[in-house]
Amino acid sequence: MKSEHLLDARTGVDAHFPRNAEGHLLIGGVSAVHLALQFGTPLIAYDEGLIRDTIRAFHRVFQEERVPYQISYASKAFCTMAICQLVHEEGLGIDVVSGGELYTALAAGVPASKLHLHGNNKTPEELEYAIESGIGAVIVDNFDEIDLLAELTAKAGRPVDVLVRVAPGVEAHTHDYISTGQQDSKFGFDLASHQVQEAFARLKGVETVRVIGIHAHIGSQIFDVNGFQLLAERMAAVYEQGLRDFELPFSVLNLGGGFGIQYTDEEAPPVADLLRGVIRAAKAAFAARGMAVPTLWIEPGRSIVGPAGVTLYRVGTRKIIPGVRNYVAIDGGMTDNPRLALYGAKYHATLANRLPDVPHRPWSVAGKCCESGDMLIWDLPLADPEPGDLLAVFATGAYTYAMASHYNRIPKPAVVFCRDGEAKLVVRRETWADVARLDEPLREPGP
Incomplete structure (x- = not known):
């Protein structure tokens, strides 16, 4: 096939x-x-062949759209040493959300520089492990984490790249338990109440942290591109503000994952079409502001292995x-x-x-x-x-x-x-x- x-x-x-x-x-x-x-x-x-070919199809969509990109496998979908090795062989980074997932990816031989750490309640032990390992990036989720990162990176004498997770107020049409982008969410800095701007200001004052971009994730099992279009518009505005008002060294826009798959014989739209729509929404949002599109990161999990x-x-x-x-x-x-x-x-x-x-x-x-x-x-x-x-x-x-x-x-x-x-x-x-x-x-x- x-x-x-x-x-x-x-x-x-x-x-x-x-x-x-x-x-x-x-x-x-x-x-x-x-x-x-x-x-x-x-x-x-x-x-295994289906997993590999699906990953290659993701790569091809980005290459056809001619944008800088990085695909990271959301390992929470299925995390073992074997799958970490497979996705790394196919050119993917890996998102981890715990010390256990980080340990598994490292034990599989994946370089720490290819890993990104998520989570709304990262423990000091998990952050220390990530910093000492040389993690590629930490996705910062809240103000307490900023303080903890400042302390731990200074103690370790090792700087770390971070993305700021934004709660953009975009509600995906999915189950409540797997919606994550709405304002009332445990994840990220609330955009509507200006928490994002406060996070930018605090992070700018941490010498051992380099803010390379912003991140948002609006949910899982999504089939409609409209939510991603609204997300791209809001995130482009936040990105521009971070560059202009806070002079942060942005280069990355991470639009998360959540691409839906078919579980029954009911029809579902092709994931390729959804991905292409996401990329084009980002292109349009940045073009409207006279800006080049940054490096686009996505985090598919279910759509790769499901x-x-x-x-x-x-x-x-x-x-x-x-x-x-x-x-x-x-x-x-x-x-x-x-x-x-x-x-x-x-x-x-x-x-x-x-x-x-x-x-x-x-x-x-x-x-x-x-x-x-x-x-x-x-x-x-x-x-x-x-x-x-x-x-x-x-x-x-x-x-x-x-x-x-x-x-x-x-x-x-x-x-x-x-x-x-x-x-x-x-x-x-x-x-x-x-x-x-x-x-x-x-x-x-x-x-």
């Missing part, structure tokens, strides 16, 4: 995953049935309530994918070992946790599942493993990367012993 089609979600959520002659789903050329037999279930399998991930589950028990609902239980659930429980996320799924079988009635997919709310998909059209069947849930590459928990002391799943018919284990499956390995007994167990 040519990479120019990889940002076009209109072809169907499972269009990138063909079948073999036996009617089994293929992921990166590997049979889902073979993956489940070799690595067990639940299993999150990524099409479509490439498929979670494989083994079908267990069933419950049919005549005239009410049919339930099918799987060997995972909200411990490896809490998104339905958190904000009503929807998915498309199929029986990976029985692709030719035609769905003829709805089944609701239940997890194995001791929670009525542990549901994965409501009323999914399926061929009648049998115990032992393999259920494949599409577009689970983002915010699934990253949000996985040990609720009910259930171990986390394994993760594999698949490419050209070969599968590589990149995260080992946890055991029951792994779940309890940090426990300290109240007293030594008796015989």
Whole structure:
């Protein structure tokens, strides 16, 4: 499949995953049935080639628009050593939001200069770690952080580049829990009450901090370019003010990420079109002010890894309530994918070992946790599942493993990367012993 089609979600959520002659789903050329037999279930399998081609398609849009740019992978979507290495190989920087994500990227061999640290409550330990590592940039989120950065950079004797995170008052049309650009938000300096200008003034007085630009992020799972157009206009005005009134050494405008992906068979606009619209909005906003467009940074996460991930589950028990609902239980659930429980996320799924079988009635997919709310998909059209069947849930590459928990002391799943018919284990499956390995007994167990 040519990479120019990889940002076009209109072809169907499972269009990138063909079948073999036996009617089994293929992921990166590997049979889902073979993956489940070799690595067990639940299993999150990524099409590595799809990730790489999607990244290259992002690069191509910027190159066609002829603007200076940097793409940074938002690692909160899925952070392991393997994905950090992959995106670095494809020319991306990496955004991290904790000491753990920073440690993972550094352990993967990614230079600290390619990393950027986000977060509304960075601890002193995290900032010290970032500074000592030689972090590429810190995205400053609040006034307390300015004071802490001034103290820590002076103590370390090492300057740091920063971007000022702006709360621009732009509301994306998405779920409340994943909207971040509105005025009433825990993130960033409020534009409407002039906090941004005060932040500029304070940072200008910190000798060990160099303010290279501004940042904003208006939300996630966005399909409409209008919010980005308004964002670009407001940020261009802020950028001009920082240069003119505060004489800050700006060179970067970071417009965040949040590009939506397709989770079900409902149509969604191509991500390429949205990205192109964002770039052109920035061009227009700066041209209107007689300014050259600065280096544009974006932070895609979900749109890079989300479509490439498929979670494989083994079908267990069933419950049919005549005239009410049919339930099918799987060997995972909200411990490896809490998104339905958190904000009503929807998915498309199929029986990976029985692709030719035609769905003829709805089944609701239940997890194995001791929670009525542990549901994965409501009323999914399926061929009648049998115990032992393999259920494949599409577009689970983002915010699934990253949000996985040990609720009910259930171990986390394994993760594999698949490419050209070969599968590589990149995260080992946890055991029951792994779940309890940090426990300290109240007293030594008796015989």
